[in-house]
Structures are given as C-alpha cells and as structure tokens.
Amino acid sequence: MIGVELRLMLRRRRVWLCWVLLCTLPTLVAILLATTRLAPPPGRGGAFLSAVTSNGQIFPAAALALVIPIFLPITVAIVAGDTVAGEASAGTLRYLLVRPVGRVRLLLAKLISVAAFVLLAVLFVTLVSYVVGVAAFGFGPDASLGGTGAIPSLSGVELTPVDVVARTATTVGYLALCMLALGAVGLFFSTLTDSPLAATLGVLAFVVASAALQPLDAASAIEPYLPTSHWLAWIDLFRDPILWTNVRGGALVQLGYVVVAFGAAWANFSTKDVTT
Amino acid sequence: MAARVTRRWVLVAAGTAAVVGAAAVTLPAAGSDEPAEALRAGVLAGIPAHVGYAESTGRLGLPEIPALEQVTALFTGVTQLRAYVAGPDRWRVDELTPAGERDTYRRDGREYLWDFGANQLTTVEGETPVRLPRAADLVPSELARRLVGLTRGDPVTSLDPRRIAGYSAAGFRIAPADPDTTVGRIDVWCDPASGLPLRVEVAARTDDRPLLFTEFLEVALNAPDDRTLTPAVPPGAGAVTAEAADLAGALRQLDAAEPPARLAGRARVPLGSGLPGVGVYGSGVAGFVLVPASRGIADRVIDGAAAAGGTPVDVPVGRAARVSTPLLSVVARGGIRRGGVLLAGTVAPAVLEQAVRELPGRRA
Amino acid sequence: MIVATSGLTKRFGRVTAVRDVTLEVPRGVRFGLLGPNGSGKTTLVRMLLGLVHATSGSIEVLGEPMPRRARVVLPRVGALVEGPAAWGHLSGRANLRLLDAAGPGRSRHRRKRVDAVLEQVGLGGIDRRPVRAYSLGMRQRLGIAAALLREPELLLLDEPTNGLDPRGIQEMRALLTSLNEAGTTVVLSSHLLTEVEALCTHVGVMDAGRLALDSELAALRTPTGRVLVRTPEPDAVVGLLDGQVVDRRGDTVTVRGVEPATLNARLVAGGVRVTGLSEERRTLEQVVLELTGSGTDRVDRSPHGRRPEGPR
Numbered sequence: 003m004i005g006v007e008l009r010l011m012l013r014r015r016r017v018w019l020c021w022v023l024l025c026t027l028p029t030l031v032a033i034l035l036a037t038t039r040l041a042p043p044p045g046r047g048g049a050f051l052s053a054v055t056s057n058g059q060i061f062p063a064a065a066l067a068l069v070i071p072i073f074l075p076i077t078v079a080i081v082a083g084d085t086v087a088g089e090a091s092a093g094t095l096r097y098l099l100v101r102p103v104g105r106v107r108l109l110l111a112k113l114i115s116v117a118a119f120v121l122l123a124v125l126f127v128t129l130v131s132y133v134v135g136v137a138a139f140g141f142g143p144d145a146s147l148g149g150t151g152a153i154p155s156l157s158g159v160e161l162t163p164v165d166v167v168a169r170t171a172t173t174v175g176y177l178a179l180c181m182l183a184l185g186a187v188g189l190f191f192s193t194l195t196d197s198p199l200a201a202t203l204g205v206l207a208f209v210v211a212s213a214a215l216q217p218l219d220a221a222s223a224i225e226p227y228l229p230t231s232h233w234l235a236w237i238d239l240f241r242d243p244i245l246w247t248n249v250r251g252g253a254l255v256q257l258g259y260v261v262v263a264f265g266a267a268w269a270n271f272s273t274k275d276v277t278t
Numbered sequence: 279m280a281a282r283v284t285r286r287w288v289l290v291a292a293g294t295a296a297v298v299g300a301a302a303v304t305l306p307a308a309g310s311d312e313p314a315e316a317l318r319a320g321v322l323a324g325i326p327a328h329v330g331y332a333e334s335t336g337r338l339g340l341p342e343i344p345a346l347e348q349v350t351a352l353f354t355g356v357t358q359l360r361a362y363v364a365g366p367d368r369w370r371v372d373e374l375t376p377a378g379e380r381d382t383y384r385r386d387g388r389e390y391l392w393d394f395g396a397n398q399l400t401t402v403e404g405e406t407p408v409r410l411p412r413a414a415d416l417v418p419s420e421l422a423r424r425l426v427g428l429t430r431g432d433p434v435t436s437l438d439p440r441r442i443a444g445y446s447a448a449g450f451r452i453a454p455a456d457p458d459t460t461v462g463r464i465d466v467w468c469d470p471a472s473g474l475p476l477r478v479e480v481a482a483r484t485d486d487r488p489l490l491f492t493e494f495l496e497v498a499l500n501a502p503d504d505r506t507l508t509p510a511v512p513p514g515a516g517a518v519t520a521e522a523a524d525l526a527g528a529l530r531q532l533d534a535a536e537p538p539a540r541l542a543g544r545a546r547v548p549l550g551s552g553l554p555g556v557g558v559y560g561s562g563v564a565g566f567v568l569v570p571a572s573r574g575i576a577d578r579v580i581d582g583a584a585a586a587g588g589t590p591v592d593v594p595v596g597r598a599a600r601v602s603t604p605l606l607s608v609v610a611r612g613g614i615r616r617g618g619v620l621l622a623g624t625v626a627p628a629v630l631e632q633a634v635r636e637l638p639g640r641r642a
Numbered sequence: 643m644i645v646a647t648s649g650l651t652k653r654f655g656r657v658t659a660v661r662d663v664t665l666e667v668p669r670g671v672r673f674g675l676l677g678p679n680g681s682g683k684t685t686l687v688r689m690l691l692g693l694v695h696a697t698s699g700s701i702e703v704l705g706e707p708m709p710r711r712a713r714v715v716l717p718r719v720g721a722l723v724e725g726p727a728a729w730g731h732l733s734g735r736a737n738l739r740l741l742d743a744a745g746p747g748r749s750r751h752r753r754k755r756v757d758a759v760l761e762q763v764g765l766g767g768i769d770r771r772p773v774r775a776y777s778l779g780m781r782q783r784l785g786i787a788a789a790l791l792r793e794p795e796l797l798l799l800d801e802p803t804n805g806l807d808p809r810g811i812q813e814m815r816a817l818l819t820s821l822n823e824a825g826t827t828v829v830l831s832s833h834l835l836t837e838v839e840a841l842c843t844h845v846g847v848m849d850a851g852r853l854a855l856d857s858e859l860a861a862l863r864t865p866t867g868r869v870l871v872r873t874p875e876p877d878a879v880v881g882l883l884d885g886q887v888v889d890r891r892g893d894t895v896t897v898r899g900v901e902p903a904t905l906n907a908r909l910v911a912g913g914v915r916v917t918g919l920s921e922e923r924r925t926l927e928q929v930v931l932e933l934t935g936s937g938t939d940r941v942d943r944s945p946h947g948r949r950p951e952g953p954r
Contacts, residue, residue, distance in 0.1 A: 093725065241360075262293065277654075
C-alpha cells in the first residue's frame with residue numbers, strides 16, 4: 003500500500019506543481035537580488051538575505067527562510083488535506099477499503115506519502131536554491147582568491163564543506179519533521195470531512211491561528227506548544243557551536259503533534275462510516 | 279460501536295495528556311538547608327566556569343530612546359543568550375537574534391564584538407569605567423554577580439527551592455533597604471554546590487511581578503574549550519579596531535561641564551579614567567548616572583518622552599522631561615551648555631527630578 | 643448461506659436507513675436486490691462490505707462475521723459500490739494495477755491478471771488515456787473489471803448496468819451469467835425491475851429500509867388464476883364468455899374463473915379461432931408495486947405527517 007501511495011503521489015500533477023512553485027519563489031528572489039543588488043539591510047528582510055549577495059552558498063538557508071512561513075505550509079495543507087478526503091470525494095476510498103486495505107494501514111501509507119512529499123519539497127528547495135544562489139552570486143569572496151568558497155556560520159567561524167552538508171541535511175530533516183507535523187494534522191482533518199478543500203483550509207486556519215497566538219504575551223504559556231514557534235529553530239544549526247536546545251525541543255513538540263494528530267486520525271477513521 | 283468509538287478517543291486523549299504532561303511536568307526541587315547568607319556569600323565568592331543557554335525577559339515598558347534602541351530592547355523584550363564563561367576575564371556571550379547573532383568575546387584584556395548582520399568583527403582595546411548595558415550583562419550568573427555585589431549590606435532571606443535547568447536551585451531574596459531605590463527585591467536562585475546563579479528576578483517596589491528576569495534553560499558546569507572562545511573573521515567580513523576611549527573622545531567633543539560633586543544629596547562616585555561629563559551618584563541599587571548628550575539626542579528624548587507618556591519637568595533653564603517606569607527612571611534635559619544631559623537610574627523619579635534641577639544651567 | 647444478516651439496522655443520526663433486515667443469500671445464486679432509490683440498498687451493500695458500521699444486528703459474509711473478519715472475507719469478494727470510481731489522472735490499466743497492488747496478495751502475474759479482467763469486460767484494447775477522459779460506460783466496465791480482479795467467490799454489484807448501452811447491458815448480463823455458472827455467487831442491487839427479472843434467480847425487495855421480500859424469482863411468479871386468450875375474433879370471445887371477461891386489449895382477452903383446459907374446450911366448441919392461450923402470471927413489477935411505497939425521490943404531501951425515510 004505504501005508503494006501504491008507513493009506512486010499515486012508522484013503521478014499527481016498537483017504535487018509537481020507545488021514543488022515547482024516552491025522552487026520558483028526563491029529563484030525569483032535570487033534573480034531580483036542579482037539584477038538590482040539591493041539586498042535588505044542586515045536585520046531586516048528575510049533571514050540571511052542580507053548575506054547572500056556576498057556568498058551564493060548561503061542562499062539555500064535564505065530560500066528556506068523565505069518559503070517556511072507561508073508557501074511550504076500551503077503546499078503541505080493542499081497535499082495533506084487531500085489524503086483521505088480526496089479519495090473519499092473521488093470515491094476511490096471505498097474501493098481501497100474493500101480491496102481490502104486496512105484502515106490503519108491506509109492512514110499510515112498516507113502519512114508516509116505526506117512525509118515523502120515534504121522531505122522532497124524541502125530537499126528540492128535546498129538543491130535548487132543552492133544552484134541558483136551560486137549561479138547568481140558566486141561561491142563567495144574567497145573563491146576568487148583561490149579559496150574553497152567556505153560558508154561562514156552565524157558566529158563567524160568558517161564551516162568546512164563536510165560540516166555544511168551535515169548541517170544542511172539536519173536542517174532538511176528538521177524542517178521536514180516540522181512540516182510532517184502539519185501534514186499529520188492535515189491527515190486528521192482529512193478524515194473529518196469528505197471535502198479536500200475544507201481539510202486544506204482547516205490546516206491553514208490552524209497555521210494562521212498558531213502564528214497569531216505566537217507573539218501574544220497572554221499566550222506565552224502555550225507558546226512552546228504551538229507548531230509555528232519552532233519553525234525557525236533550524237537557524238540555530240548554523241551557529242557555532244550548534245545550539246541544540248531549541249532544535250531538540252522543537253523536534254519533540256513536532257513529533258508530539260505527529261503522534262497526537264495521527265492518533266486522532268486513527269480514532270476518527272477506524273470506525274467511520276464511509277458513505278462516499 | 280459507540281463504546282468503541284469513545285474508547286479510541288479516550289485513548290487518544292490519554293496519549294495527548296501524556297505527551298503534554300511529559301513536556302510540562304518538572305521534577306520537584308530538592309530542598310537545601312544552606313542559609314541564605316551563605317548562598318549570597320557563595321555568589322560573591324566567584325562564579326565557576328560554565329557553558330549555558332539563557333533567556334532574559336524584560337518588562338520595563340521603556341519607550342524607544344533614540345540612538346539607544348538596542349539597550350531599551352534588552353529591558354523590554356526577550357533576549358536569548360549563550361554564555362561560555364571560563365573566568366571573569368575569559369568569556370564569550372552570544373546574543374542570539376532570529377537571523378543572526380551578536381557575540382561578545384573577552385580574552386587577554388581585550389573585547390571582540392562579532393556582528394553577523396554587519397558582517398564585521400570589532401576589536402575593542404581598553405576599558406571604560408561606565409558603559410551602556412549590553413546583552414552579556416543579562417546572563418543570570420553575570421546579573422546575579424553584579425546585583426548581589428551592589429547589595430552586600432542589604433537584608434537577605436531564603437526562598438523556596440526551584441528546579442532550574444536540571445538543578446535543584448536554592449533561592450535567596452535581597453530586599454534593598456535604601457528608601458529611594460525603585461528596586462523592591464532581587465531574587466536569586468543558584469546551584470548550592472557550585473554557587474552558580476541560575477535565575478535572577480528583579481521586581482519593583484510598586485509591582486510584585488518581576489520586571490526583569492533571566493534564567494538558564496540549559497547549563498553545564500564545565501569550562502568552554504579554547505576554540506569556542508576564539509573570535510574568527512570569516513573571509514569577506516570586515517575587521518576593525520576601536521579604542522574604548524573613543525567614547526571618551528566623543529564625550530569630550532560635547533565639551534560637557536565637570537559633573538557636580540553632589541547631586542540630590544548623593545556623592546559622586548570617583549571613576550578611574552576620565553569620561554568627561556559622566557558622573558555616577560549614590561551607592562548600591564539606589565544609584566543613578568549622569569551622561570552628557572548632544573542637544574539633538576536630548577531634544578529627541580524630551581520630545582519622545584511626551585509621546586511615550588512622560589511628564590515635563592520644570593527646570594530653571596531649558597526644558598526637561600521624565601520617563602518613569604516602575605523600575606527605571608530616566609530624565610532628559612536640554613539647554614545645558616551646548617547640549618543636554620540624560621539621567622538614568624533605579625531610583626525614585628523624584629530623586630532624578632531634584633538632581634536635574636540642581637544642575638547648573640546654560641553658562642551666561 | 644454466502645450472505646446472512648440478522649436484525650440489521652443502521653441509523654444515520656435521526657434517519658433510519660436500514661431497519662431490521664434479515665437477509666439470506668444461498669451460495670451459487672444470482673440474487674437481485676430491488677427497491678426504489680433511497681430504500682437502503684446501497685447502505686445494505688456498504689454494511690456487507692464493512693464500509694458502514696451497523697447500529698445493531700449481525701452480518702456474516704462467506705461464513706465469517708463482518709466487519710470483524712474483513713481481512714479474511716474481503717479478498718474473496720468483488721464489489722462495485724454506488725458507481726465506479728478511479729484515479730482520474732491515471733489510465734484504466736494503471737488504476738487496476740495500483741488497486742491490485744494495494745490489497746493483499748502477491749504481485750506475480752499482476753500484469754496478466756489485469757489484462758484478463760479488462761478482456762472480460764470488453765476493455766481489452768484500451769489505450770493510455772487517463773480515466774478522466776472515459777465515457778460513463780467505459781468507467782462502468784472498468785469498475786466491474788476491478789471487482790473481478792482476484793476471481794472473487796462473491797460479487798456484490800450495486801447498479802452494475804448504469805451508464806451502459808443496450809449492447810453493453812446484454813454483454814454484462816452474459817458475463818455475469820457465465821461467471822455464476824462457473825460458481826461465483828452474484829448479488830446485485832438495482833432499481834430496474836427488468837434488469838433483475840432478466841438476470842436473477844433470487845430476489846429481495848427493499849422498501850423504506852425494510853426487506854419487504856426475499857424469495858426465489860420463480861416462486862413469485864405465481865399464476866393469477868386468469869387466462870389470456872389471443873384470437874383474431876375477440877368480439878366472439880366476449881360474446882361467448884360474457885361476464886367472465888376482465889379485460890380486452892387488441893387481440894388479447896383476459897378471462898377469469900376458468901381452467902385453461904375447460905376454456906379451450908368451450909372456445910373450440912363455440913367455433914372461435916384461438917391463436918394462443920396461456921395462464922396469466924404475476925410480473926415482478928406487480929409484486930414490487932404491491933410491496934413498496936414510493937422512493938425518496940418523490941416527495942408527496944403527507945396527510946399523516948409521515949416523512950419518507952432513507953439514507954441522507
């Protein structure tokens with residue numbers, strides 16, 4: 003079933019469209035920055051954007067910071083909201099269930115396909131923006147002097163290429179986990195309704211609500227439990243030494259969301275009447 | 279059927295509660311029989327080497343003061359800090375911002391400032407007796423050392439222990455006796471074994487809630503390695519050297535008058551090297567500082583004060599305004615020589631008002 | 643019994659879609675479930691497949707309780723529920739392959755298996771067009787092909803001839819009959835009488851959630867006690883048997899209260915030419931109309947305030 007799910011996902015035009023759109027925004031930003039050379043002043047604009055014009059290798063970090071707040075959640079909401087509700091509205095859900103595919107197995111396969119989607123999405127953004135960044139801004143100041151084009155950490159210490167790859171891989175994993183948590187919530191919403199659109203909008207409402215509560219002092223007690231609070235913690239991976247506190251805490255919260263949302267999806271879907 | 283549905287949901291609810299509970303529940307703190315006086319003495323005796331991550335929260339409600347935004351931010355928001363402390367003269371503190379960091383290194387009698395946003399490492403030579411507050415001052419160990427040092431003679435009482443960063447921290451409270459200070463209490467929790475302060479709370483007399491509190495979320499009692507304490511300049515970044523005394527030079531430009539020997543009944547604290555025009559008055563936490571400012575800055579503060587709910591102060595010459603928060607009072611006055619002055623301190627606003635009136639006006 | 647339910651009831655909120663249905667389908671038959679739209683046929687089929695959970699009552703399919711043993715039962719059942727459905731962006735063949743891969747069982751011979759069922763339903767030559775571009779009839783055939791994957795012992799088909807043209811219906815009937823002769827039990831639901839009458843050996847009639855009738859088709863079609871006489875001289879027949887003629891339509895005269903043999907003798911004796919003489923049997927239509935009320939798609943003003951019931 004998992005293989006079937008993955009094949010189904012990879013053959014959906016919508017999924018590829020999401021990936022293309024995700025990669026387009028950073029590319030557009032890179033082109034605009036490269037042509038105008040008007041980087042935002044330090045401390046303003048997106049994270050890392052001020053630094054990319056001097057070293058294109060930082061651009062993946064800037065690109066991730068660009069797509070995380072809105073674009074990535076939207077695509078995750080679309081794909082996750084479609085998981086069960088989409089099959090239900092197309093009618094294929096009943097045929098899968100009488101094949102038979104166990105309901106828990108179906109949910110698990112859906113969750114895994116969402117995980118594959120987000121992982122590939124983050125990976126594509128990282129790879130595309132690396133290529134675009136290097137093409138637009140070069141390898142950095144010391145490359146022209148015969149250096150290796152190293153990437154500086156936020157703390158000023160240069161990172162070795164191996165280090166950069168390791169940290170980037172951790173970032174990709176961490177962000178995929180953050181988005182998977184959102185995907186699990188989407189999966190749950192998707193079992194509640196037969197309309198994929200309703201589930202997608204539900205996920206977006208969830209993101210917006212979380213982002214709205216986050217800066218409120220009155221909500222500081224629940225702030226650590228909000229999913230959006232941890233979305234930028236990966237930046238700590240580019241400090242030196244790495245600050246693991248927030249990344250670890252964030253990963254635990256996101257895992258908690260995955261477990262709870264999947265549990266809720268299971269509780270709702272196991273005995274749900276499939277009437278579509 | 280219905281029973282099965284409910285059973286599943288009960289299971290999910292229980293799981294959720296377990297997940298949230300595991301995150302929210304903290305172990306109870308073990309009590310300590312160390313007397314409060316001994317804990318204070320432990321903090322005064324010296325801070326052990328440590329590496330930690332701390333968060334400081336300020337709720338002073340200060341208005342934006344022009345040219346001092348970075349300082350006011352420290353007292354009005356959350357500051358994330360990373361401290362690597364090997365000793366009093368060998369440490370590094372990072373102020374973490376969402377997309378960068380400002381790191382202060384101290385070693386070999388020099389200070390280094392790395393600012394990722396500016397992509398620049400500044401080496402600061404020398405030292406000044408008075409400087410603006412900075413993020414490194416808010417690390418719990420440093421803040422505790424400073425505040426406890428200022429209140430050596432004040433009464434101290436014990437507080438309930440707390441669980442902080444995995445330690446059972448013993449607490450003590452210092453209530454400053456000086457009637458003129460705005461500081462109501464200083465609460466410090468520290469690891470009784472090593473004497474490392476883990477949390478500091480400062481509350482005003484008028485408000486029981488802490489207005490400034492800082493706490494280690496993670497800390498280890500080991501010395502940071504040398505590599506961590508070594509500032510680096512990545513390729514492409516700027517490296518500049520500044521003299522700490524440059525500040526004195528800037529002050530000299532203002533051609534400020536020698537500060538009076540006494541203000542508002544408080545003696546001037548003698549400062550080592552010369553910072554012309556700067557005076558520190560009073561002792562302990564009931565002190566304030568007098569800083570000459572350019573006319574432009576003084577005027578902007580006075581104008582800004584009106585917008586931020588400050589009150590004008592009557593002075594013989596020129597104009598002045600006061601911004602008071604429960605903990606910190608600030609008074610700005612223009613019309614002194616060619617510029618103005620700023621007075622700030624954790625004292626009652628009336629003290630600063632009196633002080634600003636006592637200042638001699640424009641020279642005839 | 644290949645399907646046996648007892649006291650099966652399903653309520654959706656305040657609406658009772660299926661009410662106390664006790665149904666038994668013997669192995670090897672062709673069972674037709676008749677009933678107007680909204681009479682609960684689809685809900686019943688869904689419950690047999692474990693898609694909808696019964697409010698009360700029990701279900702056994704292939705001798706195993708459902709939905710508890712769905713994992714064992716469903717691989718041996720082929721189903722078409724409320725119209726076919728497929729992933730519109732894939733071709734029919736890809737759809738079947740994925741569906742086959744989704745279920746339990748080995749992947750060996752998948753290609754052959756898929757080709758075989760496509761051949762069976764007359765889609766052997768389909769190209770790589772996505773299902774989105776299929777006609778209604780092609781989708782219906784694809785749906786039936788999906789049900790035939792893995793050679794089920796029991797076929798549960800909800801409205802299998804929807805969207806098919808007369809030739810298609812004919813083909814489907816032939817297919818189902820031949821499968822049945824090879825040992826597959828066929829249960830189909832339909833709101834079309836002719837459909838069931840033409841294909842089934844057993845019939846159940848649903849009305850407003852109840853099973854109003856469960857019987858062999860042959861047993862239903864009992865003689866009415868009337869005789870149909872076909873004659874070129876209907877006037878002569880009416881004259882001869884005045885008082886016993888019930889109806890006269892063209893060259894057919896309906897006569898009651900007489901044995902066919904006696905009637906024949908009397909007509910011959912009266913010199914009336916007879917081209918045909920047969921016992922009148924009840925049609926399924928009559929039976930159904932006697933048993934059922936109107937479906938849920940007709941909403942009458944009700945003097946008793948009773949609302950028609952059906953699934954939401």
